[in-house]
Amino acid sequence: MADHSHKLAAEAEKLRDQLNRANYRYYILDDPEISDAEYDKLLRRLEALEREHPELATSDSPTQRVGAAPSEKFGVVVHRRPMMSLGNAMDAEEMREFDKRVKRLLKSDAEIEYVAEVKLDGLGIELVYDDGRLTVGSTRGDGINGEDVTQNIRTIKSVPLRLQHPERGKIPRLLEVRGEVIIPRSGFVKMNQEREEAGEPMFANPRNAAAGALRQLDPKITASRPLDAFLYAPGVIEGVNFKSQWDFLQGIKALGLRVNPLSRVCNGIDAVLEYWNEITEKRHALDYEADGVVAKVNSYALQEQLGEVSRSPRWAIAYKFKAQQAETVVEKIDVQVGRIGSLTPVGKLRPVQLAGVTISNTSLHNLDEIRRKDIRERDTVLIERAGDVIPYVIRVTKEGHPRAKPFEMPDKCPVCHAAIVHEEGEVGYFCVNANCPARMRESIRHFASKGCLDIEGLGDKLVGQLVEQGLVKELDDLFHLTKQQLAGLDRMADKSAQNVLDAIQKARKTQLDRFINGLGIRHVGEHTARQLALKFKTMDALADASEDDLLGVRDIGNEVAHSIREYFDEPRNLKAVKRLIKILEVEAPAEVEGRGALRDKTFVLTGTLESMTREEAERKIMAAGGRVTSSVSRKTDFVVAGAEPGSKLKKAQDLGVRVLDEKGLVQVLAGTN
Numbered sequence: 058m059a060d061h062s063h064k065l066a067a068e069a070e071k072l073r074d075q076l077n078r079a080n081y082r083y084y085i086l087d088d089p090e091i092s093d094a095e096y097d098k099l100l101r102r103l104e105a106l107e108r109e110h111p112e113l114a115t116s117d118s119p120t121q122r123v124g125a126a127p128s129e130k131f132g133v134v135v136h137r138r139p140m141m142s143l144g145n146a147m148d149a150e151e152m153r154e155f156d157k158r159v160k161r162l163l164k165s166d167a168e169i170e171y172v173a174e175v176k177l178d179g180l181g182i183e184l185v186y187d188d189g190r191l192t193v194g195s196t197r198g199d200g201i202n203g204e205d206v207t208q209n210i211r212t213i214k215s216v217p218l219r220l221q222h223p224e225r226g227k228i229p230r231l232l233e234v235r236g237e238v239i240i241p242r243s244g245f246v247k248m249n250q251e252r253e254e255a256g257e258p259m260f261a262n263p264r265n266a267a268a269g270a271l272r273q274l275d276p277k278i279t280a281s282r283p284l285d286a287f288l289y290a291p292g293v294i295e296g297v298n299f300k301s302q303w304d305f306l307q308g309i310k311a312l313g314l315r316v317n318p319l320s321r322v323c324n325g326i327d328a329v330l331e332y333w334n335e336i337t338e339k340r341h342a343l344d345y346e347a348d349g350v351v352a353k354v355n356s357y358a359l360q361e362q363l364g365e366v367s368r369s370p371r372w373a374i375a376y377k378f379k380a381q382q383a384e385t386v387v388e389k390i391d392v393q394v395g396r397i398g399s400l401t402p403v404g405k406l407r408p409v410q411l412a413g414v415t416i417s418n419t420s421l422h423n424l425d426e427i428r429r430k431d432i433r434e435r436d437t438v439l440i441e442r443a444g445d446v447i448p449y450v451i452r453v454t455k456e457g458h459p460r461a462k463p464f465e466m467p468d469k470c471p472v473c474h475a476a477i478v479h480e481e482g483e484v485g486y487f488c489v490n491a492n493c494p495a496r497m498r499e500s501i502r503h504f505a506s507k508g509c510l511d512i513e514g515l516g517d518k519l520v521g522q523l524v525e526q527g528l529v530k531e532l533d534d535l536f537h538l539t540k541q542q543l544a545g546l547d548r549m550a551d552k553s554a555q556n557v558l559d560a561i562q563k564a565r566k567t568q569l570d571r572f573i574n575g576l577g578i579r580h581v582g583e584h585t586a587r588q589l590a591l592k593f594k595t596m597d598a599l600a601d602a603s604e605d606d607l608l609g610v611r612d613i614g615n616e617v618a619h620s621i622r623e624y625f626d627e628p629r630n631l632k633a634v635k636r637l638i639k640i641l642e643v644e645a646p647a648e649v650e651g652r653g654a655l656r657d658k659t660f661v662l663t664g665t666l667e668s669m670t671r672e673e674a675e676r677k678i679m680a681a682g683g684r685v686t687s688s689v690s691r692k693t694d695f696v697v698a699g700a701e702p703g704s705k706l707k708k709a710q711d712l713g714v715r716v717l718d719e720k721g722l723v724q725v726l727a728g729t730n
């Protein structure tokens with residue numbers, strides 16, 4: 058007996074350790090090591106242990122509070138009303154039990170009216186509006202104390218700094234609203250691409266990226282990240298009386314706050330379960346990550362009657378989606394060399410099916426990440442595919458046998474064998490050999506890619522061969538290829554050789570921003586390339602620009618300016634660019650100043666256009682001085698709806714934003730010439 062209770066005490070202690078560590082990883086490092094489902098499992102086990110053996114409970118047990126203390130980087134905001142967390146249901150059965158409990162507590166047999174909402178997988182925040190003005194924005198923190206991230210939250214475009222007057226009703230004296238900050242998937246993918254190109258460590262998932270962005274000390278960095286927010290819960294409110302959750306959601310929407318359009322009133326728990334099924338199916342089509350559905354008793358009077366236990370309301374519950382995880386073996390850890398020479402470790406996986414796709418590779422991001430998770434060759438790992446985003450390794454579930462040695466970054470480039478450069482204290486490892494074939498291959502691939510010269514038929518395999526055979530050593534070598542050279546390559550018939558040559562010739566005619574983007578200058582992506590093209594008009598002028606000149610360009614800071622200068626100061630780069638200038642027929646960007654009829658007009662595109670690609674449309678709008686953004690808000694001037702438009706169209710209609718069809722867009726553009 059004594060032995061048994063000893064064992065239980067040891068188990069409880071171990072669970073507490075695991076949970077504390079998980080909390081720390083989640084809240085302080087923004088880098089969770091275990092999945093939410095696993096966390097819940099551990100927490101439930103500990104709760105059960107402490108319930109059955111109250112002598113095992115300690116006052117500092119993770120069951121006694123939610124989350125962890127805020128970091129010291131920011132000031133503290135005390136939430137006037139604690140920000141609660143939600144109990145979880147693991148399956149439909151548990152949802153029904155929840156519903157029964159609600160009815161029992163309310164001593165009622167009648168169907169309960171719920172509001173079903175999407176459970177967003179982002180970062181909990183609270184906004185405070187005093188007399189309609191945003192005064193404080195904070196993170197959830199541990200629910201009692203959050204971090205003061207007002208300056209960062211103010212950079213989120215969908216968070217109004219002032220509430221708008223509702224058509225009916227008034228602006229409340231005080232409005233505290235809670236919600237979730239997220240990074241849309243599209244923005245996340247783009248952001249990671251840019252980070253990879255810049256040799257910066259990538260984020261494992263949008264949640265981490267959002268957390269990182271929100272907790273930046275420099276709001277300028279936050280502003281450059283594609284953050285978005287949805288609001289869904291009340292804090293303290295004075296001066297307006299909401300009677301139900303639905304009433305509240307409609308009310309804050311009328312005040313100009315962003316609410317999730319998928320929320321729905323459900324009569325009875327079956328309707329909630331149906332909602333869960335629906336959302337489960339369409340979760341991948343959403344442009345943000347969701348991890349489940351939340352059901353809330355609609356009536357605030359009933360909510361009050363139900364009350365709460367240990368900081369979870371008895372009137373709400375979360376029903377998470379089934380996790381998309383799988384186990385597989387890391388057969389090998391390879392190192393890939395990027396365009397600017399950064400090394401990225403990549404796990405070659407035993408192919409495994411996950412959420413309908415075969416996964417055989419996963420980026421392991423960087424050495425620190427591998428060390429932390431202690432991932433080694435032959436280990437079995439748990440991988441998760443969060444939405445459409447590239448899968449990542451959560452943890453090792455079974456060590457390989459015999460266990461491989463810990464992974465080390467190579468000290469020589471795996472491709473050209475040049476020495477690898479690594480700055481002490483930095484995350485990155487670089488091959489600095491500008492002649493490295495791996496780097497050349499990536500550079501050419503980039504140069505030929507869609508957003509750059511868009512050379513059709515110049516695929517990865519072909520580029521690889523061209524570099525391996527020494528046929529292309531510099532970007533401009535592409536334009537001197539002969540049919541004979543091409544036809545000598547693997548699987549290259551005369552006809553296809555000619556097609557490639559034609560495509561290369563066709564690509565000679567290009568635009569300045571594509572050309573700039575194509576050079577692959579560190580920190581210069583599509584957007585920056587456009588700004589540079591508009592400002593400098595010719596490649597020669599850009600190559601001559603001083604850092605000060607460059608700093609005068611919209612959205613360009615020190616780091617970017619420095620990187621551009623560094624690029625052109627390298628004689629080899631400059632020579633290649635000069636040769637390219639002679640070969641290419643570069644179209645200067647359309648003049649904007651003075652007659653940019655669309656100056657400062659904001660456009661959002663949705664659906665498929667017929668007469669032009671989305672890219673061309675963006676280009677034309679920008680050439681006329683307009684801006685293209687990804688989400689619709691009151692500040693959007695036009696939404697262009699092509700075939701099969703998405704939810705953006707509905708949003709535009711809801712907000713009264715002007716909608717153009719394709720013809721309308723063409724007309725608006727024509728008017729700018």
Ligand code: IVH
Nearest residue numbers: 141142143174175176177181289290351370
């Ligand atoms: S309501 C009274 N609604 O889930 C409960 N939470 O474990 C307050 N979350 O920290 C939360 N989507 O960050 C609520 N539609 C939604 C949500 C949601 C995501 C998060 C929130 C909270 C956690 C609760």
